[in-house]
Amino acid sequence: MGELPRLVATDLDGTLLRSDGTLSTRTVEALGRITAAGVGVVLVTGRPIRWLHHVYDQLGEPLPTVCANGAVVYDPHTDTVLRADPLAPELLAEVVRRLRAEVPGASFAVEITDGREFRHEAGYEARWDYGIPTSREVGDPTELHAAPAVKLLVRAGQQDPDAFLRVVAGALAGLAESTHSSYSGLVEISAVGVTKAAGLAWYCARHGVDAADVIAFGDMPNDVPMLTWVGRGVAVANAHPAVREIADDVTDDHNADGVAAYLETLLGTAGREVSPDSDAAHR
CATH class of the missing domain: 3.30.1240.10 (Hypothetical Protein, Haloacid Dehalogenase-like Hydrolase; Chain: A; domain 2)
Structure with a gap:
């Protein structure tokens, strides 16, 4: 770590969300801080569009979302499906x-x-x-x-x-x-070729972001393609063994705000490298 990525991609259930389906205040604040630092955030989930509003309500503002394990890329601000790759x-x-x-x-x-x-x-x-x-x-x-x-x-x-x-x-x-x-x-x-990695890759290409500039978080086998595609794949401590095996890093359990903890450390490290007296270093 030490340098901020251009994009953070995170799974929802078992990763960003706690076992009861909620987002902690700490997690919401960490996402806000990483966004304020100029880093994009995209949700990448197996969930369908119809299950996203519960998450958006907790975030306070909806985030772009790769849904259905990569088959759908959704812009919640305009309620527009940007890309869909269905089974015929x-x-x-x-x-x-x-x-x-x-x-x-x-x-x-x-x-x-x-x-x-x-x-x-x-x-x-x-x-x-x-x-x-x-x-x-x-x-x-x-x-x-x-x-x-x-x-x-x-x-x-x-x-x-x-x-x-x-x-x-x-x-x-x-x-x-x-x-x-x-x-x-x-x-x-x-459909063949449809994975979280493929959906995220399409989103990144649309926004001019290289895989090397993305950090992703996940916990289950459907996250493996995404975590191996990005520059740094991070497993939460409760992750499936197949995920932990391929991850570059492991953070805390999802019930202990593992994604937030990782982002806080990343923000702190990057801030210190810029300037020990900067606001970012003391957030």
């Missing part, structure tokens, strides 16, 4: 066909309309989307692949997430991207 209906149909053949008890859901709407079949547990207007159970399973989807989700009861991912990825090799970010056996499927 015919591809969705083939993915579902293969997984029904390979995975006993598989049930599916899709994120459509750039992730603003959610469709699921009867056997799929909706959880966060249960009972909300943008969520609907389909009567005919073919409705799941009637429209382009930025993400397909598959469950098959409670599963070891890493083992289940290997099964799904093996069945879909060369056809689609598979990853996970949960401990309950939920696998998230995107």
Whole structure:
């Protein structure tokens, strides 16, 4: 460390957010300080657009967001999807066909309309989307692949997430991207080449930022492509072993404000290098 990056990219759940889904005052203040120092901040998450307002409300101001594991780049200030890379209906149909053949008890859901709407079949547990207007159970399973989807989700009861991912990825090799970010056996499927790294790379290219000038934070396997693409990848202490293995640094647990702690240290170090008497060095 010692020099500020041009951009900070951070995952949300398990990384920036605490276990109860909240942002601490310390974290909000650290993000404000890094922004005031001239560093951009972008959120990079598996979440869909419809789950972002809870985070934006806590931040006080919305931040640009790469959603759906890189499939959607969203400008919340104008409520505009800048880029979307969905699974085409015919591809969705083939993915579902293969997984029904390979995975006993598989049930599916899709994120459509750039992730603003959610469709699921009867056997799929909706959880966060249960009972909300943008969520609907389909009567005919073919409705799941009637429209382009930025993400397909598959469950098959409670599963070891890493083992289940290997099964799904093996069945879909060369056809689609598979990853996970949960401990309950939920696998998230995107179009080939769609990852958090790809979405962030598109955003960075749009703003003239090189990968070497980006620091990113994450905790789960869906963060691995992003953390290996950026100049410095940082895992929170609660991160999945696959994330800790590839990370350049490890910061504190997400419940201990690990991202904020890292940014505070970065700001302090950079400030001292500029001038021991500068305001930044004493923040």
